[in-house]
Amino acid sequence: MKVTGAQALFKALEGEGVEVVFGIPGGAILPAYDPLIDSRVRHVLCRHEQGAGHAAEGYAWATGKVGVCMATSGPGGCNLVTALADAKMDSVPIVAITGQVPTPVVGNDAFQEADITGITMPITKHNMLVKSPDEVARSIREAFHIARTGRPGPVLVDLPKDVLIGETTWSWPETVDLPGYKPTTKGNLRQVRTAARMILESRRPVLYVGGGVIKAEASKELFALATEGRLPVVTTLMARGAFPDTHELALGMPGMHGAYTAVTAMQKADLLVALGARFDDRVTGQLATFAPHAKVIHVDIDPAEIGKNRAADVPIVGDARDVIAKLHTELRRLQEEHGGVPDRGEWLAQLLEWRERHPFRYEQSADGPLKPQFCIERLYEHAGDAIVVAGVGQHQMWASQLWRFEEPRTWINSGGLGTMGFAVPAALGAKVGRPDRRVIAIDGDGCFQMTAQELATSRTENVPFVTAIINNAHLGMVRQWQELFYEERYSQVYLSYDVPDYVKLAEAYGAVGLRAEHPDEVDAVIEKALSVEDRSVVIDFRVDAREMCFPMVPAGASNDDIVLGPEGLKPVKDPQEAPVA
């Protein structure tokens, strides 16, 4: 069958089971937008390519499927860069399809030409410039295979206009032949046995659970392992929801703004079992003093992560689900041989005591000012089963701290890259992927303004979600650092409460705009927001700008020096960022 390159593209996308593409058309990608009309693939017309990229990420986070975004050449592709870098850092499987100027003029500085494969080389898992219509189907097949297998990540496929227009004979490659790409998925059983024995013998074990557990769909296996061995669990920012927060073994989030118990448990542990986690500087604090008494079992599908920041006593390369299931089986067998779960009563009691002594704390007085944490806690009480999407900053940390996640893929955020503006478009993508679930974006006022234009997409594509703006009129996290480390010399952090007027802005986008300025108003506003089902809602929570996010391990400091509240901080200059080695 004769098809054009563009028709081959959509037949290939259909072959990969793609349901939806987030994108914006333009000159070089134009030929692809014609067969789109006849395709069963849905296209969500975004308002900015960055929005399309984050929407593809949100879709991938929420569904576990590969998210797809599409843009034209030059500025279209360039606007995808932030989303691609974000997806690379957080191992989010997305495929970006970009138009390119026709092959005869590639390299000629043609109109809207940019070397997008060159630009995105370090921020994609892989990318490719397709040179012939004959290669379109195979390139798409390879792109999806690479994006979703091994350690997932973004793949970009650049399609010159003449490749889209030119004809080819349709053929769908049944297999993928990539001799240099063979991810190890099965964990070595000998290593697993050694690891299981270390777990059995440890007195103060902690399961250090990272985003890999969610990527590998290993929550069930994790639950079995943790409960079998009565092993306490910390879930990183990337792994919130991998283990139910309401379970007695859940210690919450570790790291710079993590729960005291989660941070301190790792510091005092004699064994860390890292499962799909990468010892990021936001988790370890000062590396030299991180978990000084702990032996390390490191399970990761990416061999380059093992030993990168912290040496592993037992390294295991493999898919988290496979390895955790094997660990569970081995541990159960060992425990049966040794008369059950070892007695770690003292350790578990200590963890419980820390948890009771050092919960997250803030004070909401009845007559105000309105506290950001209060808004988030009330949201949780009203809509605890929602999928929560966050931007980056204080609101993100508070949301991760205070929401109690019960299941994977209900927490979506930008972890590694820390991309402000992630929330609104990612919430759009999440809702497209999970129309059956309520989606709430918890956003900051600074973040919101970076990508708010996707509210228009939400309206015209009929994808309703709630955005709760924790409006403190500031770039709050930067303000917090200036207060703590720059002697309260505030520099370029004030945004204002009412420019723009978020209620009017919401209404202009066809959404419902609501506002709460006083603690009394919060419940009513949330109830009103949740009652709207046919369109998006934006809530402007005007909160106390002075509220700071605690606990806090200052950058570069040891996790032993975790600070519980503003009273615990000595005035210090901005410490050096945590060195990687």
Added chain:
Amino acid sequence: MSGGLHTISVLVEDKPGVLTRVAGLFAARGFNIDSLAVGPTGDDHLSRMTIVVRVDRKPLEQVTKQLNKLVNVIKILELEPGEAVERELMLVKVRAGGETRQRVMEVATVFRANVVDVTRATLTLEVTGKPEKLEALLDLLRDFGIVELVRTGRVALARGDKGIRQRLRKAVGAEQIEEWTGGGV
């Protein structure tokens, strides 16, 4: 960055951009590449790079693991100096007019260099050998005056009867990876 010299042999798919990907990984980590030689292999689809880099062992392992992640990289092997044949080719144009010509020719003979171009004022020599041999020759030729020179950079093959694809153990980090995975790489 301090550290010893390491010779790494990288078997790659012959695809556009693969050189940039490999070189980019070194650049992104601030490593200086001493030399990089690339050319076709016995298989039309594959090229082989020989990279000489001055770097400590631990960062080398990390960059090698990152190289391994590149989709177009098939295999990486570190070549230990004693266990590999290393060669480099150099073309050098040296002043050799009048009575110095004979002396330059004598030096060339000692080093088994070929004369590949002659003018009234210069000789161009072609010489192959270990990098140390080329250095020694250059040292002598400097007395006459070097007009210009070009070197290919080092190429190397491991000694013994095995090809790169049968040699997992020698790859930087591969020994570890093999241990972690039970040889499943």
